[in-house]
Amino acid sequence: MDQFFAAVEQRDNPELRGKPIAVGYDGERGVVSTASYEARRYGVHSAQSIQVAKRLCSELIIVPSHFSKYKEVSHEIHEVFHLYTDIVEPLSIDEAFLDVTKNKKGIDLAVDVAREIKAEIFRRTQLTASAGVSYCKFLAKVGSDWRKPDGLCTIHPDRALDFIAHLPIEKFWGVGGKTAARMHQMGIFNGEQLRACSLQHLTEVFGKVGSVFYDFARGIDERPVVTDYERKSVGTEHTFEMDIWKKSAVVIELYHTMVELLARLEKSDFNGRTLTLKVKFYNFTQITRSVTVDYNLRKKDDILPLAKQLLNEIDFGRDKPIRLIGLSVSNPSVDNDANRWEEMWIEFAD
Secondary structure, eight states: OTTHHHHHHHHHOGGGTTSOEEEEOOSTTOBEEEEOHHHHTTTOOTTSBHHHHHHHOTTOEEEOOOHHHHHHHHHHHHHHHHHHOSOEEEEETTEEEEOOTTOTTOOSOHHHHHHHHHHHHHHHHSOOOOEEEOSSHHHHHHHHTTTOSSOEEEOOGGGHHHHHHTSBGGGSTTOOHHHHHHHHHTTOOBHHHHHTSOHHHHHHHHTTHHHHHHHHTTTOOOOOOOOBOOOOEEEEEEEEEEEEOOHHHHHHHHHHHHHHHHHHHHHHTOOEEEEEEEEEETTSOEEEEEEEOSSOOOSHHHHHHHHHHHHTTSOOBTTBOEEEEEEEEEEEOTTOOOOBOOOBBSEEOO
8 A cells, every 4th residue: 555554644634635744653762654755755764763754854744653543444455355356465454465367356467457456445445555466476566666656567577577677676575775785785786787696696695585586586486375374473562762771660661561462462362482572772773582481471470580581681771771672472382273364466565
């Protein structure tokens, strides 16, 4: 979906339309969840500090998040997907893959399916979606970002290699800032230059993901759209209004985080045996510590002692205060029921 959270807020509040807005918490430690396109023109983007965003755009309007509303809209959008196919793979609340090779409407061309889905989403929600249509996930993902907002990009197999050759390396799925910088050091700035790099060299530099980059440069991505999804972990984290360093204060916050984790474990009916503590310091460096036990972590008396044990392994203090604490449970037990999802080849993304 296009700027999903911001678009929902602008839809429901006409006074926000056409104005630069950022969805998130308006505080010293607030982070931008989604920025409207009007705000993005100033350099405002998701995961950015609210304070930085305000400096970039003096007219920026901060709107608090309403996640229950976003989930309702997401459910409406998925109802549209299922009018055409039950092979739907959600990537997040606002994007998914759909395999429409054999769609319920009997439409011959996937691009026509995409057009109908976009139109139906707009009819039901008054929101625009962007779609990428291709023969594999990699190119569908790239295509969905190509002509935003309200875009529709089809990458035909006959034109795929030429399209990839001119694709900036930053646009490749899985290439973040650090990976892109390393690619640049290697003289790789686009798909053509990536294609010229040997499999051996890519795996030497990037490990297993190097083989993925090697295939992507050649238009190869054989991953199917998977409709069965098993939750791998459940977690929560808290960013503090002010950095904390006193042991008593940290333990109190650890307790509150544990309480929220317990609620999420119960709600998702998740069983796991590995507890991970995440700590982010004042300078944004972070560290994690984990412990695995031979029983399911579902009770306070099981989790809290382990969380304190992990905390004792972390060095913090007045000169190294903490800004965030997170706890998660992973390593699911074999008796977990898999959560069922649905998926697709056409991708609608923010």
